[in-house]
Amino acid sequence: MVTAQSEVASQYNVIGTRPIRHDGVDKVTGAAQYGADLQLPGMLYGRVLRSPHAHARIVSIDTSKAAALEGVKSVITNADFPRASDDVIDTGEGSAQLNWLLDNVIASDKALYKGHAIAAVAAVDHHIAEDAIELIEVEYELLPPVLDVRDAMLDTAPKLHDGLKTGEMDGSKSDGDSNTASHLRFAKGDMEAGFADADVVIEREFVTSMAHQGYIEPHNGTAYWRADGTLDVWTSTQGSFVVRDSVAPLVQLSPSQVKVTPMEIGGGFGGKIPVYLEPLAAILSRNTGRPVQLTMNREEVLLATGPTSGTYMRVKMGAKRDGTLTAGEVYLAFEAGAYPGSPVGAGAMCALAPYDIPNQVIDGYDVVVNKPKTAAYRAPGAPQAEFATEAVINELAEQLQIDPLELRLQNAAVEGASRADGFTYGVIGNVECMQAAQDSSHWNSELAGPNQGRGVAQGFWFNIGFESSAYAQVNGDGTVPLVLGSTDIGGTRASIAMQLAETLGISAEEVRPHVVDTNSVGYTQVTGGSRTTFAGGWAAYECAMDIRRQMAERAAQIWEVDAAEVEYGDDAVIRGPADDEGNERSFGFKELAGQLAASGGHIVGRADVNKTSSGPAFATHIVDVEVDPDTGKVDVLRYTAVQDAGTAIHPAYVEGQMQGGAAQGIGMALNEEYYYDESGDLKNASLLDYRMPTALDLPMIEPIIVEVPNPGHPYGVRGVGEVPIIPPAPAIQAAIADAVGLRMNELPISPRAILEATLPEEG
Amino acid sequence: MTTQTSHIVVNTTINGEPTVFLANERDSLLEALRDRIGLTGAKEGCNNGNCGACCVNLDGRIVNSCLVMAAEVEGSEVRTVEGLADGDQLSPLQNAFLEEAALQCGICTPGFLVAAEALLEQNPDPSEHEIRYWLAGNLCRCTGYDKIIRAVQLAAGQGQD
Ligand code: FES
Ligand code: FES
Numbered sequence: 001m002v003t004a005q006s007e008v009a010s011q012y013n014v015i016g017t018r019p020i021r022h023d024g025v026d027k028v029t030g031a032a033q034y035g036a037d038l039q040l041p042g043m044l045y046g047r048v049l050r051s052p053h054a055h056a057r058i059v060s061i062d063t064s065k066a067a068a069l070e071g072v073k074s075v076i077t078n079a080d081f082p083r084a085s086d087d088v089i090d091t092g093e094g095s096a097q098l099n100w101l102l103d104n105v106i107a108s109d110k111a112l113y114k115g116h117a118i119a120a121v122a123a124v125d126h127h128i129a130e131d132a133i134e135l136i137e138v139e140y141e142l143l144p145p146v147l148d149v150r151d152a153m154l155d156t157a158p159k160l161h162d163g164l165k166t167g168e169m170d171g172s173k174s175d176g177d178s179n180t181a182s183h184l185r186f187a188k189g190d191m192e193a194g195f196a197d198a199d200v201v202i203e204r205e206f207v208t209s210m211a212h213q214g215y216i217e218p219h220n221g222t223a224y225w226r227a228d229g230t231l232d233v234w235t236s237t238q239g240s241f242v243v244r245d246s247v248a249p250l251v252q253l254s255p256s257q258v259k260v261t262p263m264e265i266g267g268g269f270g271g272k273i274p275v276y277l278e279p280l281a282a283i284l285s286r287n288t289g290r291p292v293q294l295t296m297n298r299e300e301v302l303l304a305t306g307p308t309s310g311t312y313m314r315v316k317m318g319a320k321r322d323g324t325l326t327a328g329e330v331y332l333a334f335e336a337g338a339y340p341g342s343p344v345g346a347g348a349m350c351a352l353a354p355y356d357i358p359n360q361v362i363d364g365y366d367v368v369v370n371k372p373k374t375a376a377y378r379a380p381g382a383p384q385a386e387f388a389t390e391a392v393i394n395e396l397a398e399q400l401q402i403d404p405l406e407l408r409l410q411n412a413a414v415e416g417a418s419r420a421d422g423f424t425y426g427v428i429g430n431v432e433c434m435q436a437a438q439d440s441s442h443w444n445s446e447l448a449g450p451n452q453g454r455g456v457a458q459g460f461w462f463n464i465g466f467e468s469s470a471y472a473q474v475n476g477d478g479t480v481p482l483v484l485g486s487t488d489i490g491g492t493r494a495s496i497a498m499q500l501a502e503t504l505g506i507s508a509e510e511v512r513p514h515v516v517d518t519n520s521v522g523y524t525q526v527t528g529g530s531r532t533t534f535a536g537g538w539a540a541y542e543c544a545m546d547i548r549r550q551m552a553e554r555a556a557q558i559w560e561v562d563a564a565e566v567e568y569g570d571d572a573v574i575r576g577p578a579d580d581e582g583n584e585r586s587f588g589f590k591e592l593a594g595q596l597a598a599s600g601g602h603i604v605g606r607a608d609v610n611k612t613s614s615g616p617a618f619a620t621h622i623v624d625v626e627v628d629p630d631t632g633k634v635d636v637l638r639y640t641a642v643q644d645a646g647t648a649i650h651p652a653y654v655e656g657q658m659q660g661g662a663a664q665g666i667g668m669a670l671n672e673e674y675y676y677d678e679s680g681d682l683k684n685a686s687l688l689d690y691r692m693p694t695a696l697d698l699p700m701i702e703p704i705i706v707e708v709p710n711p712g713h714p715y716g717v718r719g720v721g722e723v724p725i726i727p728p729a730p731a732i733q734a735a736i737a738d739a740v741g742l743r744m745n746e747l748p749i750s751p752r753a754i755l756e757a758t759l760p761e762e763g
Numbered sequence: 764m765t766t767q768t769s770h771i772v773v774n775t776t777i778n779g780e781p782t783v784f785l786a787n788e789r790d791s792l793l794e795a796l797r798d799r800i801g802l803t804g805a806k807e808g809c810n811n812g813n814c815g816a817c818c819v820n821l822d823g824r825i826v827n828s829c830l831v832m833a834a835e836v837e838g839s840e841v842r843t844v845e846g847l848a849d850g851d852q853l854s855p856l857q858n859a860f861l862e863e864a865a866l867q868c869g870i871c872t873p874g875f876l877v878a879a880e881a882l883l884e885q886n887p888d889p890s891e892h893e894i895r896y897w898l899a900g901n902l903c904r905c906t907g908y909d910k911i912i913r914a915v916q917l918a919a920g921q922g923q924d
Contacts, residue, residue, distance in 0.1 A: 020861045027869035028857040030804020030844035034870060037803035126798075127768060127789050214904045216808040216816055217870040266806065266870025267904050298809040490867035490905060652864035656906055660867060663907030687813035687902065695908040696899040700891075 008647050008707040008716065014501045015715055018652045019508040021494040027264075035220035035236035035263040036295050043222070044073055044122040046284055046294035047129035048277075049136050050304065051111035051118055054145035054370040054680020055158070058109060058118065058138065065135040066121055071128040074287040075121045075136070078108040081283060082252045089249070091242050091273055092466070092526030093376040100339040102250050104373050105279050111140065112160055112338035113372050114680055115303025117276075122284040122292045145370040145680035149312050149335045152179040152369045160338065160368045179368045181340030186348055186420035187361045194327025194359030198318025200399050206388040208747040209673035210310040210335065213377045214664070214692050217266020218301045221277030223284070224291040231258045231282055232291075236265040238272045238487055239526030244518045246275045251282050261517040262487045269664070270376030271306040273526050302685040307674060308377035309334040309342045313388040315351075323402045325411045327359040328352045332385055334366060337373035342366045346462070347381030349421045350726075351389050353460035354430055354618060355411045360420040370680050376528060378661060379461040379722035383668060383729060390457040390730030391745065394737070404456050404734070405443070405620075409434050429644025429708030429718075430618040434458065436706050437620040442640040452626045452637065453739025459619040459726030463719030464529035465611030469522025470539040472500060472511075473604045474547060476597055478590030480504065482513045482543075484536060485524025490660075490721070491653035492532040498649050499537035499715055503544030505572025506589055522608045530719020533649055534710075535611050541714045542607035550603045555587055558599050615710035615718030619643040621662060621727035625735040632754030634670055634736060640702045641727075646710040646718030655703040658724045662701045665728025667693045673748050775836045777802070778846030786833035792826075793817045795833035796843060804844035804873045808902065815901030818874035819843045825881045827900075844873035847880065856880055856918040865914035867905035874901050879915045888919055 009016020026032040063075040084102040088095050102108075106117045119136050123129040146152045146160065159177045166174035167182040174180075195201055222234040231253055237243050240262040248258045265272060277294040284292040296305070314331040330351045334342035344364035351362055397404040412431045418424040437443055437456065447454060472482040482500055486492055493513035501508045525531065548568040555574045556563040566576045572589040579585055587595075596602050624638040641658045648654040671691040675684045684690050709716025729747055737743045742757050770785050777800065786795045793810075796802045796819070808816035810829045817828045820842035847854045856879055859865070866872045875898065882889060882897045889897070894915050895908070903911060 018864070021864070023869075024861040024866070025853070027866055027872055028844075028853065028860050028876060029848055030802070030873050032869060033803070034806070036807065037797070039798075039801070039803075125787070126794075127787060215868070215870075216814055216902055216904050217806065217868070218808070265868060266808075267868040269904070295807075298811070298813075491864070650864075652910070653867070656864055656867055656910060659907035659909045660905045661907075664904070686811060687809045688811075692902060692904065693907075694899040694902065695895040695912065698895075698908055700909050700912070701907050 006648065006707055008709060012502055014498045014508050015647060015649050016651060018650060019494060021491050022497060022513050023488060023493055032264045034217060034266055035222065035234060038222050038234050038263060038293065040224065040291040043291040043293055044124060044288060045126040045129050046120055046122045046281060046292050047126065047133050048117045048280065048294065048300065049119040049133040050300065051107065051114060051116040053111055053140055053142060054114045055143040056111045056140035057143060058107060058111060059141050060139045061119060062137040063119060066132040069128065069132050069135060071124040072132045073122050074284050075119060076280065076283050076287065077119045078106045081250065084250060089245055092239050093270055093273060093380060093528045094341060096246065096274065098249055101246060104339055105276060113370050114682055115300065115372065117304065120280045120284060122288055146179060147369055147371065147676055147680055149310060149333045149367045149369060152367050153333065153365065160370065180365050181336060181368060182366045184345055184348060184364045185361065188420045189359030191327055191329060191359050191361055195318045197320065197326040199321040200396060201316065201318040202392050202395050202399065203314065203316035204392055204745055206313040206391065206745045208311045208384045208387065210307040210371060211668050211672040212302055212307040212690060213269040213271035215267025215269060215271060218296040218298060219276050219305055220295040221281045222291060222293040223278060223281035225282060225286040229257060233258065233260045233278050233282065234263055235260065235278055236263050236272060238265065238268040238489065238528050240485065240487065240518050241523055242273055242526055243275055243278055247278050247282055250279045259517050259519045262515055265487050265489055268489055269378045270380055270528055273528060274375050276305060298687055299685045302690055303682055304372050306375050306377060307372060308380065309336065309374050309384065310674065311335065311384045313384065315388045315392045317392045317396060319396050319400060321400065323400055323407050323410045325355055325357045328357045330362040330389060332364045334364065334381065335369045335371060335374065336366050337371050338368060339373045340366055340368060342374050343376065343381030347385035349419060350382040350460050351385040353419055354413055354458045356413045356417040357411065362420055371674065378664060378725040382461055382726050383665060386459055386726050387729040387747065391733050394455065394730065394734040395743065405434055405438050408458055425616060427708060427711050428616050428618060429706050432706045432708050433618045433620040433642045433644050436642045436704050437622055440622065440640050440704060442622050442638060442702065447624060451629060451739050452624060453735040453737065454622065454624050455731040455734030455738060456620065456622050457727040457730035457734065459723050461530065461617050461723040461726065463534060463614045463617055464531045465535045465614045466525040466531060467610045468524050468535040468539040469608045470543040471604060471606040472543050472547065473602055474593050474596060476594050478506065478510060478593040480506065480511045482511050482540065483521050484513055484515050485521040486515065486532045486536045487527045488515055489527055490656060491650060492527065492536060495533040495649045495653060496536040496540045500540040500544045503541050504547060504589065505570055530617065530721040534615060534713060534717045534719050535609060537649065537717055538611060538714060539607045539609045542609060543605045546607060547603060547605035550605065551592055554596065554599060554603065555592060558595065559585055613712040615646050615713060617644055617718045617720065617723040619723045619727055621731045623731045623735050625732060625739055627736055627739045627754065629740065629758065632751035634749065636666060636699055639699055640704060641724055642704040642706060643720065643724060644706040644708050644718060645720045646713065647707055647716035648705050649717060651705060654705055654720050657720045658703045659701040661724025662728050663693050663698055665725040666698065666732065669729035669732040669747060669749060671748050671750060771834045773833060773837050775838065776840045778842055788834060790833040791829050792831040792833050792836055793828040796828060802843055802845050806870050806873060815874040815878060816871055818877045818901065820877055820881060825878050844876055847876055855921050856883065859914040859918040863910045863914035863917055865906065865910040871901060871903040875903065875911055883919055
């Protein structure tokens, strides 16, 4: 493995190295406590009854038999909750309207998808809880389900919500009810002139299936409603403050009455931002006076959480013979699931983002259907939108007979280019990624056999900043406990601690990061949006600067000199003016740390940041595949992922994000789909049938980290988590076209899809 | 109304310790380990044999503990992730997972460690393909498997045990 320091890292002592993560030992010994591992004295176990129907009016619910079962302590329905307002709360990677959020947690008048929660029980044992939900009697009046985004947009479609109108960007609303919750449009230039300038115009349609985040840990939530009216919640979440601010209004408590403790989290990818179980556990606990734990099984996870949107998309692009892109027109219709709020807006902003195209129109539609409410999934909206646009770019390259990387380089967005939504890029690494791909050994190698092909694609994701908080104290032995509010899903304790260590001039091991509850740290946004190492690291940097200032002041006090004469060096040596005898005066970090208690007390540094800036990220992926013409199976033979990380704080975990994101993208490209029958029954709600890549399905994924430091961050960080899920699908689609001449414009490109496209129809 | 369940006394050895526990007759081994014995290292990812997060070693064979009834382990030896380290001495495989950054969220890690340890006991020098084949029953959604495979290779190179 190449672990040589990069050019960027050579400026630093800690950044760019690969220390063992601080939480590592607990995670290899089984000691780490995830949400479902929590056991509290007197704890009850909950279970949720879910709708067997995709669309039905709930006529009545009779819980009496369940409540009478020995060992059952409480049975609740939506009626046990206070009425929720239609206020909208910020959830980090999106927003939620409270009444819809509550209805998704537990249905009120209608069940809107198979698996929609109807009632919940708490019992002394989970076996009894399971028996109890079987005894709940629900009378449904079946309604016709709406399962496809195109069907849902028809005027004649059954409507999911009374009173839902189509909202436009100018604030106007449609007259009649609609399943289309909103329409947005980004435009620049002159489309007619753009297409008139083109020598080649390609227009294609694309369809993608819903796909699940697929975290291995199912959702969990434990709550204890104390007699004094305060509520404790323990949960595996990406955002403890989002859980607090979601649960508090749903159960009519003040945020100050709710304390959320983030447990270790077994994957999220955006899907562990919304609340599902926590409000149910809270009411069950209020009713019983005992802690209540709810966990989902895998079927519930697939039926009722996540996924990302299924889509219908159209892309029309024009280019001159020399390869100059002249116009791009994009139509995106995204399934939101049962309640409005698909990631179509982000998809629309990303669709053409890697390119500088003068004339663009991008339309997006957010459409409700009788499927689970979608949740953020790694670069939400972008894998779909960029699948469609990248596929057309690859097809244009083929028609123009221009190398696909050359075509991209020729049209690449660079500093100063602006997107249709109006954003203008600062320093970005778009071109650098494409060039690194061109220079890679993979791109310059030969394919080895028949039915093999190579594809390439680009990806863009914004990354976000926003609020993070940190505080840290200096212990007498020079170690520094660091207190954070960001759940650590993939090594962010380490990446944030390393930035504190770098700033203080101490080692990563001397910093001890801790993730704490919502009462013990300042407001911190979700671990999502690729923001944690960016904004959390920025908070750590400012926290360390606060410590440096205080350490310098303390040295000045000890030396009885003016603080302005003392300097805290990047080598962690605190230097003052020479004493009366002309002797140099200095303290090492540890030395001064040891004198703090006696010289006026300990030092605590703190910082709260709220950054509206971010570090846009680009990636270029190359893939070789082999298509088996007899079975339609596609094998991924070789994979290279290039990505601009800005500065790679902990390169091993940057590579891990690139490899993991690529693996999820490969799954989305080749296998993963939500397979519904006409009644809206999900036919593959297990990990056997919802087919995620195994170790045997994948080759090594070779990471190439490009570092174009982000000038908008003290250490040049860009986010790294999300962009690598974007290029796999269009790169694989192009590789299949290269291998067997088929352009598959529907995801996933499963063996069945390939066979349907290749086999002659049976007579 | 009452539910009909009875409890069973189970005598077993867990991570080298003779252990007696009371199982609900409906408990899987995974449920017994987690809820009755308090060993929560084995995780539930699917509860139907498809993810490997609950993988434990039962009398020398790796099993998905969600598919084994607790009552079946009477007289057996069970080894879980909690039994891999020798006191505060991590096993070579555990160290290799840390050195190679082979975990992100870590929920799959206990299952991978137990499964990979069994592989290296049988085959101290597995090829990449043999490692991938052996671990195909353990799902990881975070890493793309690269660093897990490399960690197993590293531990093999250092001679696990
Ligand atoms: S929980 Fe046992 S295999 Fe998934
Ligand atoms: S590290 Fe998260 S599932 Fe493997």
